[in-house]
Amino acid sequence: MSRSNTSGCPGFESLKGTRRTLLRVGALGGLLSQSQLLQAESAAPSRARTAKSVILLFQFGGASHLDTFDPKPDAPAEIRGEFDSVASVVPGRRICEHLPQLAKLADKYSLVRSVHHKSSSHNPGAYVSLTGRESPIDIVTLNASANDFPHPGSIVDYFQPAPTGTPTSVSLPSMIADGPFRTPGEFAGFLGKKHDPLWILKDPSNANFNVNELKLPEGLDLSRLNQRRETLAALGKLSQLADSATEIRGLSDYQQRAIDLVTSTATQQAFNLHEEPDDVRNRYGRHRYGQSVLLARRLVEAGVRFVTVYYSAGIGGWDTHKDNFKTLKGSRLPETDSALSALLTDLESRGLLDSTLVYWTGDFGRTPKINGDAGRDHWPPCGTVLMAGGGIQGGREYGASDRSGAYPHSDPATPGDITATIFHALGLDPETIIHDQLQRPMPIADGRPLLPLLA
Structure with missing residues (x-):
């Protein structure tokens, strides 16, 4: 398996170490949620991105x-x-x-x-x-x-x-x-x-x-949609199954993403x-x-x-x-x-x-x-x-x-x-580790950046 060439990248090694530490911690019993991981990464040292x-x-x-x-x-x-x-x-x-x-x-x-x-x-x-x-x-x-x-x-x-x-x-x-x-x-x-x-x-x-699927149904305005979202959230809190089952949480994520999209002016535009x-x-x-x-x-x-x-x-x-x-x-x-x-x-x-x-x-x-x-x-x-x-x-x-x-x-x-x-x-970092369904670690890229092409 090839690995990234990190030469000429200031701060690359410190960033790599921080991310790997965070991901290892997150793998131990799922102690870090995705949002917590992203929050922790945002505070970590970073190198400039070009895209x-x-x-x-x-x-x-x-x-x-x-x-x-x-x-x-x-x-x-x-x-x-x-x-x-x-x-x-x-x-x-x-x-x-x-x-x-x-x-x-x-x-x-x-x-x-x-x-x-x-x-x-x-x-x-x-x-x-x-x-x-x-x-x-x-x-x-x-x-x-x-x-x-x-x-x-x-x-x-x-x-x-x-x-x-x-x-x-x-x-x-x-x-x-x-x-x-x-x-x-x-x-x-x-x-x-x-x-x-x-x-x-x-x-x-x-x-x-047109993309009618990303528009509010006729007769449903934004205030009514927000009321439905609040009802769904309240029902979710009452359900122990919704808190524990990955499939149910995935369905909730889908619902939330759909609501976000149909209420986004920029996306509609x-x-x-x-x-x-x-x-x-x-x-x-x-x-x-x-x-x-x-x-x-x-x-x-x-x-x-x-x-x-x-x-x-x-x-x-x-x-x-x-x-x-x-x-x-x-x-x-x-x-x-x-x-x-x-x-x-x-x-x-x-x-x-x-x-x-x-x-x-x-x-x-x-x-x-x-x-x-x-x-x-x-x-x-x-x-x-x-x-x-x-x-x-x-x-x-x-x-x-x-x-x-x-x-x-x-x-x-x-x-x-x-x-x-x-x-x-x-x-x-192309060597950032993610885990598959069997919790096997692997880098997000099986290769090295082609640095001569980059600024």
């Missing part, structure tokens, strides 16, 4: 690194493929010709071109890329369970929850799945359902988009996409993915700490075993170019890029060699992750793939290193 919020853009199915951000223009045609590469504003960096806006913004983001893992099936591949943890089994039918390692947004919710009335973690516009099997890594896993993301399972590009000027909405793209990315920006502005946008099987995905080039040119690349370039430009113009870390990743890369159906197959030995904002220095690269894009050539990185970098930027 307040995170936007994760997840490309389910696995985007081809060779046809996006790691082209091989000098490779043979059966590897190079049909697309040309274009020069970007960063000297020496070339990316796919069908990402022209992102070529102009290459100095705003960095690329990790040496990301690798072992899981070649979609659900295990998504799990390791989301959580930084390899699944013990690599089968396509791997299903989500309460024993899974948590989504990073759920870990943020556990340690750094957003203010009352604002969800800490939001996922949209659809869940990812491979057939009937729910993909692990999307949920809170062993942290419990109360730390699951808030799911927005609607199409923000629809003209009538974030979903009013119709208030955005037409030219802004057009820049993101009038499609499900583009408007979801725009909504992610609005949620960050409202105080949400972690937003995940899935380009999932529900909107096509990136599993291009057939007609790779036709599919990418027709939708995936132009939609990515418009949405991601608009997001980076928008965040910067609003003064949010410095405090918002954006990363673009997926299950795995795709095979260097093109198959007989003009497609590329699953390839976990090498892929590319894009990172920007929140302390990530623009225009840099970490690691490189070999001449055919098959394997890391230098500075190999893992999804665990990516996750460790995210937590490091948020001010969370």
Whole structure:
């Protein structure tokens, strides 16, 4: 198991020791509640964080690194493929010709071109890329369970929850799945359902988009809602079961979170996409993915700490075993170019890029060699992750793939290193210990921060 590189981080060791002490105490008979732990941590020595919020853009199915951000223009045609590469504003960096806006913004983001893992099936591949943890089994039918390692947004919710009335973690516009099997890594896993993301399972590009589930029912005003909340609290105090059963406490937490959300003006306002000027909405793209990315920006502005946008099987995905080039040119690349370039430009113009870390990743890369159906197959030995904002220095690269894009050539990185970098930027020690349902201790990240990318 790899460990964080703490060199060059003032105060890191003292913070690590304090947190570990607190967590060890909390593990002894559950003496520290989560709120007590957070209160104690807030008084502990801290190191500066570079990010307040995170936007994760997840490309389910696995985007081809060779046809996006790691082209091989000098490779043979059966590897190079049909697309040309274009020069970007960063000297020496070339990316796919069908990402022209992102070529102009290459100095705003960095690329990790040496990301690798072992899981070649979609659900295990998504799990390791989301959580930084390899699944013990690599089968396509791997299903989500309460024993899974948590989504990073759920870990943020556990340690750094957003203010009352604002969800800490939001996922949209659809869940990812491979057939009937729910993909692990999307949920809170062993942290419990109360730390699951808030799911927005609607199409923000629809003209009538709204989130009625987060609005007060007709005829129920705020005063009546508060009366019901007080009644629920009084009944809870009378019930010994409610004080002792984890499941009941979880239900109470759900009720409280729902009440907080429907009474939060900031959260309600974030979903009013119709208030955005037409030219802004057009820049993101009038499609499900583009408007979801725009909504992610609005949620960050409202105080949400972690937003995940899935380009999932529900909107096509990136599993291009057939007609790779036709599919990418027709939708995936132009939609990515418009949405991601608009997001980076928008965040910067609003003064949010410095405090918002954006990363673009997926299950795995795709095979260097093109198959007989003009497609590329699953390839976990090498892929590319894009990172920007929140302390990530623009225009840099970490690691490189070999001449055919098959394997890391230098500075190999893992999804665990990516996750460790995210937590490091948020001010969370990647070696902070959490416990699963069997009280087994483990660090929140199985990797090391990629410090050369950070300020």
